[in-house]
Amino acid sequence: MSDRLRLGFLCAHDPYDRNSFSGTPSYMLDALQRCGSVELRVLGPWRPGLWGRILRKLRKRMGAKVGVPRASEMAGLDWVIIPVSSHLVAAHPEGAPGFVHVTDATPQFLRDFYNYDIPPESDKGEAAAIGHAAKVIYSSDFMARRAISEFGAQYAPRIHAVSFGLNLETLPPPPEPKPAPQPFLQLLFVGRDWQRKGGDVALAATEALNRRGIPTRLTVIGCDPGGLDGRADIEVIPFLDKNRPEDYARLTRAFAEAHFFILPTRADCTPMVVAEANAYGTPVLISDIGGISSLIEPGQNGEMLPPDADGNAYADRIAALIADPQAFEALCASSYAWCRDHLTWDAWANDIVKTLETS
Template identity: 30%
Template sequence: MKIGFYSVVPLDDKKNWSGTMFKMYEQLLHLGYEVVWIPRVCFTKREEKTFKIIEKTFNKIFDRGYNRHLFIYKAKTAARRLEKNLKDIKVDVIFNPTHVNDFAYLKTDIPVVYLNDANVAQLLNYYHYYSGFGILSKIETKYLERKTLKNATYSIFSSDWASNFAVEFYGLAEDKVKTIKFGANIIVPKRIDFNKNSTEFTFLFLAVDWIRKRGTLAFESLKILREKGYPVKMLVVGCNPEIKADWVTIIPFLNKNNPDEFREIQNHLLRSHFLFVPTKADCTPIAFCEAAGYGLPVISTDTGGVSAHVINGYNGSLLPQDAIAQDYADEIERLINKPQTVREYSENARKLYEKELNWENWGIEFSKILEKLK
């Protein structure tokens, strides 16, 4: 089977979608499929100018934001160009991860398998960059997403949170929607030592978005515990907040594609006791999959697709969206005082990784869908 992989950049780019696109490409090759890159359509300068005029006109008339990524004129323009490009490409199936706009009006006899970590409709007023749109823009967004999902032969999501929404909100047939969880985008050790030093506890905040992942809330929670005399430390990797405290270590950026910096990331995961990211909004945090691979319990928020990778009371703790710093501090204090529970969470995290939070499992489940298209 020959798969056409629709992507903005070449498939061997390990940075695309934080490495997730490459991992999917890698698995398809590993399973023996022939995979060709279908470059995402490009627009002319004149078209881009027209798009901006449409956006500005909407802003001026309605005094509201406009979804510049998803609107009918742009979708029709993209579909015409993609149909033209596909005439020169011979594939058995088109794999379309994340691109809604370009496929809404696409007319093709080639089966399309769509993949995403959420429905755009779920992100409206959930993610900050999908907030503030006018009502007509929201209607247009949902209309186009519905068309893309209806046109796809199968739609795959990384959590039941997203899959169930597609079925219930857009009325998709359940047998055309599949949940396949993502894996870790870094190398995971074959064995984990669950016997860690318990004289002090390191809480890893691994994220690039300090605001959305609510790093300040994590800091304030641990500060409460410090003031109560608990030997807790915070390790921030991926962002550079303005925090001055001798018990907080900040490493602004580490490149997974750099061997030395990658080993540094591994060491932080191995030496930390918890991954503590009380995120405000999330679809599929890959860092949670990576934490599972390193046997690291996760403390986070029960929001979005987080519960697909962190099972409350099994491999971590998920608090309500309105939980405050004191709530997180109380939960952490409870865990620190129950070392056996923490060890069980750690062991369960690794089990969860080996069972489903790995790319090998993703490839096997994805291939089952491809086999139905033969």
């Protein structure tokens, strides 16, 4: 009889679609499948391959939703991993194996920091999920502590923190040293919400560096803030589809070519675009907010600035970091190493397994 951990994987989002929930469930599933110490069973209606894509399109047209599988479908499992699907955990059936609720935020956090209009029923649903789950795993220590504060210290023994991984197909090989910032310094901003992600601050930092005589260009991916057409110092790519090889290649090239990834975000949980940048040896400059401190080790893979830091503050930090070429090269190398050791989905899967095995 196998001594491997027998896991189920259940999600309301399509785990075979790289665009579904930013690809997070898909990368989780792949990492768990690579984990040699587990036997994995995908639950629910999801199927891989061409037939699976056809079925998913039909389900979408019909408006079908994912429900909790029958107990017979989960027979023999030790645990069921359920990412970002609180309602499925809350509907925990009698006699099922231990449900593991994996998420990155509480409803109240989303209201407070994102100004999302989330109905009060969501708090009840999240409380039910935490109450029904055998384990609750947040993506940051910050959010784990917040959940205990919001829902009660009695849940503390079942609440854990494991950082999410980077949403890339594979970890690239160690990068070559980045070229000197000549003829220009390349900054990269990736985000769908220009205002919330602090795109205006990234733009102000670019302009400040240019005024100081440090030729700088900013590439914006994921949104179109408007009003930037024709500027030689700005490139805007409104959308890239990771399911398309040419778009995926363009995204990874942008990470590799950047000297810094800049994200002066005003509200975030644990943005794994940090890990994507680090995977290409690109240090990150980002706001110290939410669970970001679980991703950034200052001096190793980037720097955190106060949430109210303006473009000049980011420009100051960038100018200081490139003033010493050897120190900048070392920061790029350690950014890759930090990602490899701490911020991959394989690291996430191994930490999940360890958490469950020690229970």
